[in-house]
Amino acid sequence: MAPKPPSGGKGSKSTARARKSATAGPSSSSRSKVSKRPPSKQVKTKPGVHSQTQKGAGTAKASKRKQRTYTEEELKLPTLNMITPVGVQKPRGKKKGKVFVDDKESMMTILALVNAEKEGQIESKMIKARQLEEIREARRKEMEKKKEKKQAELEEVKKDLKKGKKRRDAPQEKPADGDRQNGDGRKNGKPKKRVSFA
Amino acid sequence: MRALTDVETQTLFSKLANYTGRSLTQLIAPSDSTGGDDDRHVFRLHESRVYYVRLSIANLATSIARDNLLSLGTCIGKFTKTGKFRLHITALDVIAPHARYKLWIKPNGEMPFLYGGNVVKAHVGRWSEDCPEHSGVVILAMDDTPLGFGVTARSTAEARKLEPTSVVAFRQADVGEYLREEDTLFTT
Numbered sequence: 001m002a003p004k005p006p007s008g009g010k011g012s013k014s015t016a017r018a019r020k021s022a023t024a025g026p027s028s029s030s031r032s033k034v035s036k037r038p039p040s041k042q043v044k045t046k047p048g049v050h051s052q053t054q055k056g057a058g059t060a061k062a063s064k065r066k067q068r069t070y071t072e073e074e075l076k077l078p079t080l081n082m083i084t085p086v087g088v089q090k091p092r093g094k095k096k097g098k099v100f101v102d103d104k105e106s107m108m109t110i111l112a113l114v115n116a117e118k119e120g121q122i123e124s125k126m127i128k129a130r131q132l133e134e135i136r137e138a139r140r141k142e143m144e145k146k147k148e149k150k151q152a153e154l155e156e157v158k159k160d161l162k163k164g165k166k167r168r169d170a171p172q173e174k175p176a177d178g179d180r181q182n183g184d185g186r187k188n189g190k191p192k193k194r195v196s197f198a
Numbered sequence: 199m200r201a202l203t204d205v206e207t208q209t210l211f212s213k214l215a216n217y218t219g220r221s222l223t224q225l226i227a228p229s230d231s232t233g234g235d236d237d238r239h240v241f242r243l244h245e246s247r248v249y250y251v252r253l254s255i256a257n258l259a260t261s262i263a264r265d266n267l268l269s270l271g272t273c274i275g276k277f278t279k280t281g282k283f284r285l286h287i288t289a290l291d292v293i294a295p296h297a298r299y300k301l302w303i304k305p306n307g308e309m310p311f312l313y314g315g316n317v318v319k320a321h322v323g324r325w326s327e328d329c330p331e332h333s334g335v336v337i338l339a340m341d342d343t344p345l346g347f348g349v350t351a352r353s354t355a356e357a358r359k360l361e362p363t364s365v366v367a368f369r370q371a372d373v374g375e376y377l378r379e380e381d382t383l384f385t386t
Contacts, residue, residue, distance in 0.1 A: 125330040
């Protein structure tokens with residue numbers, strides 16, 4: 001801070017003059033300046049006036065210092081947590097509106113991308129269809145095998161039955177005949193307890 | 199009238215790629231083209247409809263006011279309000295030469311198809327092998343005249359086992375629409 005008069009605003013003019021004269025020396029011009037000074041001294045306390053007084057000496061330095069300006073990014077200030085609406089944000093340096101595709105090369109690029117995607121889809125579809133077909137074929141074969149097996153069993157049973165009937169019929173016929181023949185056998189005192197099925 | 203954006207281009211191409219194979223590149227860069235830049239064909243969007251048009255004609259069309267311009271080149275289809283793309287029957291001439299899967303129908307099946315019916319197995323003359331289900335297919339008469347396009351209901355292997363009355367392809371567009379939809383086909 002600049003040196004201040006000890007008494008401030010209250011200090012009398014006479015005391016101030018006396019001090020100044022004592023320090024500044026005997027020149028008349030200085031005296032005249034000193035005589036004008038008191039109001040300026042009072043103003044000196046203000047920061048603006050103070051800089052004015054220094055301006056003469058440090059203008060070049062100040063201009064040099066002013067050249068260095070910091071951007072907000074350099075200062076690494078914390079960003080405010082603000083909500084920026086979508087419509088407000090405008091990317092700079094970008095074309096406004098739609099981006100058209102009219103040149104052959106970019107169209108070909110898009111087409112190649114689309115084609116590759118489509119081929120992949122078709123390929124996967126084909127693979128899936130083939131796998132499903134294989135599964136279906138395997139299931140069909142299994143079913144056929146089962147059916148054949150069942151049919152074979154049925155045929156066997158049928159054959160057995162046919163044979164069995166003949167076998168059973170043959171021995172059954174005899175006793176039947178015998179029964180008929182021995183229709184009077186019971187009466188003769190031969191109790192025959194026989195039960196036959198089929 | 200304007201060129202398509204990249205998203206629109208992708209949507210359009212993925213739709214076209216359902217029906218066509220790799221030769222779709224011929225649409226953008228035809229191999230037999232000898233002329234300069236004016237000779238190539240481009241896609242232009244006008245009132246949600248996409249047109250496939252020669253560049254020189256598209257440039258000429260810029261001198262016509264938007265309200266007065268009804269149509270130019272070949273209409274491929276239109277963008278729906280949800281951003282999907284719907285192919286029109288007018289695109290048949292563009293996709294038929296580059297078709298990935300084809301299905302030929304017998305003469306007795308032509309009329310039912312042209313009246314808007316799906317393709318039943320009994321009407322199929324022949325079909326492309328190894329065609330998976332739900333894939334785009336171009337439907338042709340036995341003399342190779344393109345009649346329309348649709349989506350397969352079953353894969354070729356499955357379709358062989360089907361009964362004759364079952365549907366093998368769902369119709370999406372047929373040339374009968376030129377008569378049936380005459381009033382609305384070219385209006386916006």
